[in-house]
Amino acid sequence: MVAVALAAMAAFAGCDWLLGFDTTPPTCQVVSPPDSAAVSGSVPIAATASDSVGVEWVEFYADGALVGVDSATPYSSSWDASALAEGTWHALSCIAYDLAQNRGYSDTIAVVIAAAGQRSVYHGELSIAAGGREAVQFDAQDGDTLAGDAQVVAGGSLSSLLWLNNANYQKYLANQAYTALFRQDGFQQLSMRRPVASGGSYFLVFVNSGGSVVKCWARFVLE
């Protein structure tokens, strides 16, 4: 009789797990990244979970494989997506466990792997004064490739486009002999693609030695 009363009280008080009566699974939801998000590299995953009694831990799954466990709120983990092909879809989900080892399955969300990093060096237009130049500074790493196009749209043609590392850019500014990593003279249109041999600071220099302003569009990326 006392046991029944205790059980009733325990159930009423939400302590039914004490007596092994907790059969209600927890709920679990992946809250970040959002469904259909584009992701890359190391992807942080966050989840919410709740239970009538208490959540003991949350397991994180990517494509069905366990990638992490967290037992404290906010429940979070991270997933390494760096080796996955761009444009492919992958599934993220979580399972919450309560103290009675009930499992709560989340809905599965799908994320897509972002296209391999393309970083902007310059995407805009340049007005280069008569007898003048414009320099675009950027940092690149070993293994990057510099790729891009230039299109003269007014003022005839551009005298030169130079790609210089920092040391040679300083020589160029000081009117000393310099070595360019890439050089194209006298053009209206150019496309170039060159690997970056070592990390560092670089400059693209647009040179106009003509007598009128040259307007040029430029779109350059590091891949």
Add this chain to the structure above:
Amino acid sequence: MNILLLFLALFPRPQVGPIGQSEVAAAQRMLSAERSGTRFPVSACPSAWDSPDEVRVPGRFVIGFNSGTADAVASWVGEQGGGIVRVDEASGFVVADLPPCSESPTGRWDLSASRTAAIRYLEPSIRATVAGIPNDPYFIPYQWDKWVMYADQAWDVVGGSMDVKVAVVDCGVDWQHPDLAANFKTGELGYDFIGNDNDPRPDDPGIPESFHGTHVAGIIAATRNNGQGVAGWSLVQLLSLRVLNDSGSGTTDVVASGIRWAADHGARVINMSLTSSSSSTPMEEACAHAESLGVVVVAASGNEGQQAIGYPAALSQCIAVGASSADSRLASFSNYGPEQEVVAPGTTILSCVPGGAYGQADGTSMAAPQVAGVAALLLARNWGLNASEVRAAIDASAVDMGAAGRDVQYGYGLVNAKRALELAAALRAPQVVAAEPPSSDAGTLILRRGRGLRSWLDRADVYDGSGRRVQTGRSSLGPGTYFVRTSSESRVSRLLVLD
């Protein structure tokens, strides 16, 4: 609720020919369109023969013939009610003007094998242009915005389609503008919620701000390669929803009505170059409604130059677009924040203004329609894309700007139309996304619908929720949950088809 006008400079009429065109013309000429040739014999009219497309010359076809059979082809053309334009014996083809395949004077074209034995192939005549650079006289030297988003390369792949409806929720569009009129269908111009009529134009073009909707529409869809004015992103069917007055102000409840009207009338993309500092329930409900119908909703982040994205851009259903500048930075006026999804050029943007004129303007208002236009191109290329896929393709292919990865200034970065098209094609391929976490039940396979889904399913037995076998060989599967037994493994899995 305000339109995002910062600066407008009216443009002079063109005085000289296009600058730089002669130089560009010296570059190699190339065919700028996909080949859609059809090998014979055939039994029916492929829809490609009759459907409008800006890269095809309407009604003109190239017909390849077998050696010595030019006369037989010429007489076949005559029987279909057509006429020969020219014959190239050496190449083995004739060029002919023909009535639509299904409407020749004698009914359908006679495609019987005996009558068409001389025909090797038949395909629409494809316009040839200089690669990518359109002949619109203002493109060079003004439309840097399109070029830095790789529009010229995207246009080599697709030019747009009137099948894609794009709604401009704004202060009205001058739909008679000669660079826009081809994008409107008579009797389906949109709706004027200010004047409560079916003529969604600004009432008084004399009010300076009234240019706004026309300018936005021109960025999306000004007719390209018509030798006139500017080039917009894509041929589309425009719908103008006039929800702001000629001064560019209004209330979010009217905006909500415009969104809902557009979504309910088949818009696949909605552009909102408007912003409010706070959200409102009707606008949120309208955006959720649009999302539920699979509409791509694009909105401007706002022009206060502050870390706070305006509404509706900050809503989860919207792609929040900030403005990049001609010197390749975030424009000084552009808002930013965690909801910033991408950026697109928004300074010195040349587009249409009412009265057949052109003008330059700055604003995130000019950035949002660039993204709406790219979305339309993606849908024209592949109608089956859903809104999430369009959004994912745009986000995941953007050129990273600022801090590495997604950041509050630039979001995913500057939209790259060419790479978005490439990625969208990859997204559409069928993929088994994953098996669900291990459990006592059999796992779940999650599939995205794609071009090859049916052939994948042909190798599996698929059952619906009530256990009935689904005939996947003949009908494509709609979104939903099914059960599948593949030939490689005998166990039954739950199959969730996403759309």
